[in-house]
Amino acid sequence: xxxxxxKQAAALDAALSSRGVSARSFICMRYWSPFAKQAVRxxxxxxxxxxxxxxxxxxxxxxxxxxxxxxxxxxxxDEAITVCCYPTADKFIRAHAALILETWEKAGRxxxxxxxxxxxxxxEQVVADGDPYQWQVEQTTAALxxxxxxxxxxxxxxxxxxxxxxxxxxxxxxxxxxxARDGKAIMIAPIAFVSEHIETLxxxxxxxxxxxxxxxxxxxxxxxxLG
Numbered sequence: 001x002x003x004x005x006x007k008q009a010a011a012l013d014a015a016l017s018s019r020g021v022s023a024r025s026f027i028c029m030r031y032w033s034p035f036a037k038q039a040v041r042x043x044x045x046x047x048x049x050x051x052x053x054x055x056x057x058x059x060x061x062x063x064x065x066x067x068x069x070x071x072x073x074x075x076x077x078d079e080a081i082t083v084c085c086y087p088t089a090d091k092f093i094r095a096h097a098a099l100i101l102e103t104w105e106k107a108g109r110x111x112x113x114x115x116x117x118x119x120x121x122x123x124e125q126v127v128a129d130g131d132p133y134q135w136q137v138e139q140t141t142a143a144l145x146x147x148x149x150x151x152x153x154x155x156x157x158x159x160x161x162x163x164x165x166x167x168x169x170x171x172x173x174x175x176x177x178x179x180a181r182d183g184k185a186i187m188i189a190p191i192a193f194v195s196e197h198i199e200t201l202x203x204x205x206x207x208x209x210x211x212x213x214x215x216x217x218x219x220x221x222x223x224x225x226l227g
Contacts, residue, residue, distance in 0.1 A: 001029075001032075001195055001196075001197040001198075002027070002029070002032070004195040004196055004197070004227060005027050005029075005056070005195055006027065007227070008056070008194070008195070008227070009025035009026075009027055010025075012025050012054075013025050024046055024048075026039045026042045026043050026046075027039065028068070028071075028072065030064075030067065030068050030071060035071075035075070036068075036071040036072050036074070036075035036077065037075040037076070039072070039075075039077075040072070040075045040076055040077045040078075043077075043078070044078075048078075050081075051077070051078050051079070051080035051081070052080060052081045052082075052083065053068075053069055053072060053080045053081070053082040053083065054083045055068055055069070055082075055083065055084075055085070056194050056195070057085070057192070058085060058086055058087055058089075058092060058136075058140065058192060058194065059085055059087045059119070059132075059133050059136035059137050059140060059192055060084055060085035060087075060132055060133060060136060061122065061126075061131055061132075061133035062126065062131050063122060063126060063131070063133075064133075065084070065085060069082055085136060087136040087137070087139050087140045087143075088139050088140060088143040092226075093140070093143045093144050093147065094147065095226050096144055096189065096191070096223075096226065097144055097147035097148060099189070099223050099224055099226065100115065100144075100148065100187065100189050100223045101147075101148070102223075103187070103189075103221060103222070103223040103224070104187060104221070107187075107219065107221045110185040110218075110219050110221070111185065112183065112184055112185050112218075113149070113151075113152045113153065113184065113185050113186075113187055114152070114153040114154075114155060114179045114182070114184035114185070114186060114187070115148065115152050115153065115154045115155070115187045115188075115189065116155055116156075116157050116172065116175050116176065116179065116186060116187065116188045116189070117137075117140075117141055117144070117154065117155070117156050117157070117188075117189055117191040118157050118158070118159050118172045118188055118189070118190055118191060118192075118204065119137045119156065119157075119158055119159070119190075119191050119192035120158065120159060120160050120192055120193070120199065121158030121159060121160055121161055121167040121168055121169075121171070122134065122158075122167065122168055123163075123165040123166065123167055123168075124165070124166045124167060124168055125165065125166075127168055134168055137156060137191065137192060138156065140191055140192075141154065141156050141191065144191075153184070155170075155175060155179075156191070157169075157170050157171065157172040157174075157175035158170070158171060158172060159171070159172040159173075159199065159203055159204075159208075160199055160203065172188075172203075172204075172208060173207075173208060173211055176188070176208055176211050176212050176215070176217070176220075177211060177215050179217065180211075180212055180215035180216065180217035180218075181215060183218060184217075184218070185217075185218050185219035185221070186212055186217050186218075186219060186220045186221065187219075187221045187222075187223065188204055188208070188220070188221070188222050188223070189222070189223035190204065190223075190225050193225050194225060194226045194227070195225055195226075195227060196224065196225045196227070200222075200224075200225055204222050205222060208220075209222075
């Protein structure tokens with residue numbers, strides 16, 4: 001995940017430089033190095049006079065975006081402008097659509113497609129308490145639908161359940177089983193992840209593919225993360 005994020009940071013810096021903006025990206029990860037305190041130190045040593053926090057979570061959640069912004073503040077980070085979220089940003093949606101369609105083309109344009117848009121799940125209670133994440137995932141899906149073949153079935157599902165609490169659904173593994181039993185060509189795309197990491201490379205590419213194979217799915221095709 002870190003090498004992927006470094007590539008994104010370098011690309012962002014290059015894009016800003018081409019527009020005449022003097023800027024530098026600092027990576028700040030939530031659960032692994034570099035942590036917020038390292039980013040805060042780097043920003044100050046560089047001498048930034050304006051800070052923008054850009055969460056790499058397209059859809060806002062208290063458990064992800066808000067938690068990350070809090071970690072910046074807890075580490076003593078300076079006042080900053082925060083990009084809240086971008087669940088329906090035009091180029092974000094078009095980039096997803098392009099990758100999905102390119103993957104479909106490379107797979108030979110299979111028919112009878114059910115596209116599963118897999119997002120990281122949340123406990124139901126978090127959503128019941130007012131977290132907008134699930135609604136924003138639905139808004140992403142609605143925007144993306146406009147750029148996909150009309151005959152495709154499109155379904156949201158949620159992966160990576162942990163712990164004893166009830167999570168929002170349907171679960172991605174259950175959706176894969178059902179699509180296979182319905183005789184669908186399964187396409188799956190990570191709709192809430194901007195980088196390849198363990199939840200795409202292991203869960204989607206290996207664990208869930210095994211389920212599709214066990215259910216004799218006619219196809220199991222995975223679109224890449226945006227990078």
